[in-house]
Amino acid sequence: MRDNWNENCIGRITTLITKGTTPSSLGFEFEESGINFIKAESITKGGDFILEKFSYIGQDANLALKRSILHENDILFSIAGVIGRVAIVDNSILPANINQALSIIRLQNEEDISLLFLKYYLNSEIVQRQIKNISVQLAQANFSLSDVGKIKIVAPNLISQKKIAEILSTCDAVLEKTEAAIAKYQAIKQGLMHDLFTRGIEKDTGQLRPSYNEAPELYKESELGWIPREWEVKELVNITSYVDYRGKTPPKADKGIFLITAKNIKFGYIDYEISKEYIKTSSYANAMSRGKPKAGDVLITTEAPMGNVAQVDNPEFALAQRVIKYRCSENIMTNDFLKYFLMSNVFQRELNAESTGSTVKGIKGSRLHKLKIFQPDLKEQKILVVKLKSIDQKIDMEQQTLQKYQKLKAGLMQDLLSGKVGVESLIDKKRVTKTCFNK
Numbered sequence: 001m002r003d004n005w006n007e008n009c010i011g012r013i014t015t016l017i018t019k020g021t022t023p024s025s026l027g028f029e030f031e032e033s034g035i036n037f038i039k040a041e042s043i044t045k046g047g048d049f050i051l052e053k054f055s056y057i058g059q060d061a062n063l064a065l066k067r068s069i070l071h072e073n074d075i076l077f078s079i080a081g082v083i084g085r086v087a088i089v090d091n092s093i094l095p096a097n098i099n100q101a102l103s104i105i106r107l108q109n110e111e112d113i114s115l116l117f118l119k120y121y122l123n124s125e126i127v128q129r130q131i132k133n134i135s136v137q138l139a140q141a142n143f144s145l146s147d148v149g150k151i152k153i154v155a156p157n158l159i160s161q162k163k164i165a166e167i168l169s170t171c172d173a174v175l176e177k178t179e180a181a182i183a184k185y186q187a188i189k190q191g192l193m194h195d196l197f198t199r200g201i202e203k204d205t206g207q208l209r210p211s212y213n214e215a216p217e218l219y220k221e222s223e224l225g226w227i228p229r230e231w232e233v234k235e236l237v238n239i240t241s242y243v244d245y246r247g248k249t250p251p252k253a254d255k256g257i258f259l260i261t262a263k264n265i266k267f268g269y270i271d272y273e274i275s276k277e278y279i280k281t282s283s284y285a286n287a288m289s290r291g292k293p294k295a296g297d298v299l300i301t302t303e304a305p306m307g308n309v310a311q312v313d314n315p316e317f318a319l320a321q322r323v324i325k326y327r328c329s330e331n332i333m334t335n336d337f338l339k340y341f342l343m344s345n346v347f348q349r350e351l352n353a354e355s356t357g358s359t360v361k362g363i364k365g366s367r368l369h370k371l372k373i374f375q376p377d378l379k380e381q382k383i384l385v386v387k388l389k390s391i392d393q394k395i396d397m398e399q400q401t402l403q404k405y406q407k408l409k410a411g412l413m414q415d416l417l418s419g420k421v422g423v424e425s426l427i428d429k430k431r432v433t434k435t436c437f438n439k
Contacts, residue, residue, distance in 0.1 A: 002419035005156050011149030016106040020068035020098035028061035035062045036096035040078040043085040070096045075105040079143035086122045116165035124417050163423045164416045171409045178402045189391045197344045200228045201383045231376050237369040239333050240326040243291035244365045245319040250287040253280045261320040262301040265308045287318050296335040298326045303362030309342045337381040
């Protein structure tokens with residue numbers, strides 16, 4: 001901490017620290033529309049509101065829950081579930097109320113503490129460490145209102161606070177621009193996949209075929225709807241070999257061979273960071289006795305979650321239960337095409353229709369293997385894959401950039417909010433963007 005920074009706690013700089021409750025505790029029900037009702041899951045890690053996750057209550061319920069009626073510039077701080085999510089209330093979401101997983105922090109004034117600086121400070125690793133220390137001491141997963149009041153804030157003078165907040169806001173603007181680019185490319189990919197797996201490609205021109213409405217003579221009816229006349233419909237089992245790894249997973253170990261579980265398989269890729277489990281090297285041969293993975297093999301999860309699809313990029317791992325591996329017969333279909341088709345809305349609808357379970361959806365291997373798949377000829381498959389890989393490369397590039405920016409922002413927050421780096425050297429917005437994000 002720098003010498004001219006002052007220490008305080010949340011309880012001393014606020015007029016109110018409170019929390020919400022559930023409408024049902026007072027005999028009210030949620031409504032189809034009305035006053036916004038915000039839960040902890042309605043706030044992102046970065047402090048944005050997810051409007052789609054808002055619920056709604058009526059005016060009578062809102063008045064009954066008057067303690068937690070939100071005001072402009074209230075800070076919301078999650079105290080249950082994921083502790084430490086932070087957001088600032090603005091007029092665009094008012095009127096609004098909250099549940100018991102959120103606390104309200106209402107400042108006395110902004111003469112000593114900047115609202116935006118406080119948001120960043122509460123969202124920093126500095127406060128996260130305080131939360132962990134208090135939670136460990138109390139041996140509880142939830143944070144009480146008195147715990148919120150005890151959070152220590154160490155801050156420079158108001159002018160420096162505002163400069164720090166301005167710098168971090170500039171960082172956020174760059175991050176938002178990158179996130180918008182990712183969302184744009186993902187939307188383009190979804191539209192492209194729909195067109196490619198319903199219309200296909202004219203091999204001579206590399207362009208989409210005319211739609212069924214434009215040229216119905218180019219299509220034929222199939223079990224999955226209208227498809228190009230040249231395409232065939234086959235069952236998965238007829239064009240692939242497969243290994244069903246469901247059953248007993250071998251005993252776990254602290255080190256050895258990396259174990260890919262259903263948690264690691266995301267929609268389109270393998271996440272090696274979300275879960276790190278291992279089996280003994282000596283157990284690998286027995287665990288993979290039904291068939292070892294090869295680069296290019298296609299993996300699909302059958303339960304919890306169902307329908308996530310990824311392609312093997314590094315075969316040096318073992319596969320756990322709830323995962324099935326497919327490998328195409330190369331003379332009739334490519335693994336790349338299979339991956340994309342299994343991710344398509346056409347196949348995912350078919351998969352969901354054949355699944356069972358009310359709360360946790362799943363599908364038996366015997367049913368999965370019988371699901372239908374389109375089979376264009378190899379040349380058309382390869383053209384389709386090239387087009388989809390092209391958009392995937394753009395998405396991957398933007399996601400890598402986003403991860404780099406997020407890491408840089410985290411380092412900048414640590415430096416500025418701890419006083420390790422003086423704000424004076426970074427007060428120029430252009431210099432901040434150029435220095436931190438190479439733009």
